[in-house]
Structure formats: structure tokens, C-alpha cells
Amino acid sequence: DAKTTQPPSMDCAEGRAANLPCNHSTISGNEYVYWYRQIHSQGPQYIIHGLKNNETNEMASLIITEDRKSSTLILPHATLRDTAVYYCIALNNAGNMLTFGGGTRLMVKP
Amino acid sequence: GAVVSQHPSWVICKSGTSVKIECRSLDFQATTMFWYRQFPKQSLMLMATSNEGSKATYEQGVEKDKFLINHASLTLSTLTVTSAHPEDSSFYICSAYLSGGSKNIQYFGAGTRLSVL
Numbered sequence: 001d002a003k004t005t006q007p008p009s010m011d012c013a014e015g016r017a018a019n020l021p022c023n024h025s026t027i028s029g030n031e032y033v034y035w036y037r038q039i040h041s042q043g044p045q046y047i048i049h050g051l052k053n054n055e056t057n058e059m060a061s062l063i064i065t066e067d068r069k070s071s072t073l074i075l076p077h078a079t080l081r082d083t084a085v086y087y088c089i090a091l092n093n094a095g096n097m098l099t100f101g102g103g104t105r106l107m108v109k110p
Numbered sequence: 111g112a113v114v115s116q117h118p119s120w121v122i123c124k125s126g127t128s129v130k131i132e133c134r135s136l137d138f139q140a141t142t143m144f145w146y147r148q149f150p151k152q153s154l155m156l157m158a159t160s161n162e163g164s165k166a167t168y169e170q171g172v173e174k175d176k177f178l179i180n181h182a183s184l185t186l187s188t189l190t191v192t193s194a195h196p197e198d199s200s201f202y203i204c205s206a207y208l209s210g211g212s213k214n215i216q217y218f219g220a221g222t223r224l225s226v227l
Contacts, residue, residue: 034215043116043203043218044154087153096142096207098216100154 001099002027002090009105012082018075020104022088025069031092033064035073037084038103044087047073078108112138114206116219123194124227130190131222133204139184140206144216145177148201160187194226 005023012018024033034049048055048062050071055062061074075082087103113136123129133143141162146154158179159167166179176198178190187206191198201223205216 036218038154041201041221041223043114043205043221046215046217049215096209096214096216097144097156097159098205099156100146102153 001092001097002031004088004090004101006086006088006101006104008102009107011107011109012075012078014080014108014110015077018078018082018106018108020073020075020086020088020106021070022073023070024088024090027068027090028092031090033062033071034089034091034098035060035062036087036089036098036100037082038087039081039084044100047086078106080108080110082106083108112136112206112208112215112217114204114217114219116204116222118222119220120223120225122225122227125195126193128190128192129194129224130188131202131204131224133187133189133206133219135185135206135208135217138206138208140187140208141184142207143181143187144205144207145179145187145189146203146205148203148221154203157189191224194224196226199224199226 002024035047036044038044050062064071085103085105115134117132143160145157148154157172160179160181162181168174181187203221205218
């Protein structure tokens with residue numbers, strides 16, 4: 001699976017959009033981009049995933065660049081409860097083993 | 111999303127005792143489940159892959175006789191930490207794999223915090 005790179009930490013003001021970047025420059029054509037988050041002392045929570053088209057669900061939007069070398073997770077209106085570590089993972093859809101890197105620690109501030 | 115239940119959420123035990131942690135997929139069947147361990151301020155580390163009806167596959171460095179995994183049904187996997195010692199104190203998390211078309215997703219339990227005295 002392709003390696004992903006994320007900034008270690010980010011701050012966001014409550015009510016504003018949080019844009020979390022992820023670099024996956026070596027991603028292959030059949031690898032999806034998955035996003036999970038882990039709130040302190042809880043298990044990871046699935047957020048969204050996509051292959052090449054932008055995706056949106058009730059939690060977030062996922063914007064994938066045309067060359068698929070990077071993506072951005074967007075939380076449109078961040079709340080204090082969105083404070084968590086966000087993980088971006090590239091994974092072949094036929095595979096099922098997630099490898100967690102360091103993620104981005106998002107701090108939403110009042 | 112799908113629900114994965116993990117029990118217990120927190121356990122404190124004396125050194126030398128064995129502790130069993132259960133992981134259940136409540137609204138779907140999971141041929142494959144995973145067990146992770148997480149130390150404070152670190153990322154999740156995969157311990158083993160649990161396959162229904164067959165032996166678990168352990169990651170390098172994880173002792174299979176120490177961490178016994180049983181996946182006897184499509185909705186239940188158990189992890190038993192045998193003869194626990196203080197260095198086994200950690201946050202243990204399971205996940206269950208839901209597969210189907212483009213919706214191949216791992217759903218995680220809430221985790222079990224193990225404290226060995």
C-alpha cells in the first residue's frame with residue numbers, strides 16, 4: 001500500500017471549515033484513499049473513502065486531485081467534538097489491512 | 111455505519127492472570143477481524159488478523175501463545191491475554207471488516223483499556 005504523509009498537527013476555529021491534507025504521491029491506480037479519525041481513548045471511526053471522484057457524506061467531503069497524488073478531507077463546520085487524530089490511509093480495495101501512520105492531530109478551538 | 115461492540119471497555123487485573131476481550135459485529139457478518147494495540151501517544155499497531163474458522167495470522171514480534179485469538183463465528187472474535195504482566199498494559203482495539211463492492215470498510219470497536227498491576 002502507498003505511503004501517506006500528513007502534517008502532525010493543525011488548529012481550526014470552531015464553526016470554520018477544517019481542511020486536512022494528505023499526500024500519497026506513490027498511490028497506485030487501484031488504491032482507495034480512506035480517512036479515519038480517533039477521538040481520545042476511543043476506537044477509530046470511519047469517515048469516508050474514495051478512488052478518484054470527490055465524495056461527500058454526512059460527516060465530511062473528500063477532494064482528490066486529478067493526478068490522485070494528494071487529497072483533502074474537509075469538515076465543513078468544525079465543532080469542538082471534531083478534535084481528534086485524523087488518519088489518511090491508501091489501500092487496495094481488495095485488501096483489508098489498514099496501516100496507521102502518525103495522522104494529523106486536529107485541535108478545534110472555541 | 112456498521113456497529114462493532116467490544117467488551118469489556120476497561121479491565122484491571124493482577125499480574126499472572128488471563129484476560130479475555132470480546133469483539134462482536136452487531137449488524138453484519140465478518141469473516142475477517144483485526145486486533146490492534148495502542149500505547150499512549152502512539153498510533154495503532156496491528157497485532158493479528160483473525161479469520162473465521164481458521165488460525166489467526168500474527169504480525170512479526172507478537173507472541174501467539176501470549177495473545178490467543180479465537181474467531182469461532184462470523185460475528186465474534188476473542189483475544190485472550192494470557193498470564194498478563196504490567197508491560198501488557200495497553201489499549202486493545204478490534205475491528206471487523208465489512209466487504210461488498212466498493213464499500214470495503216473496517217469498523218472499529220471502542221477499545222479495551224487493560225491495566226495489569
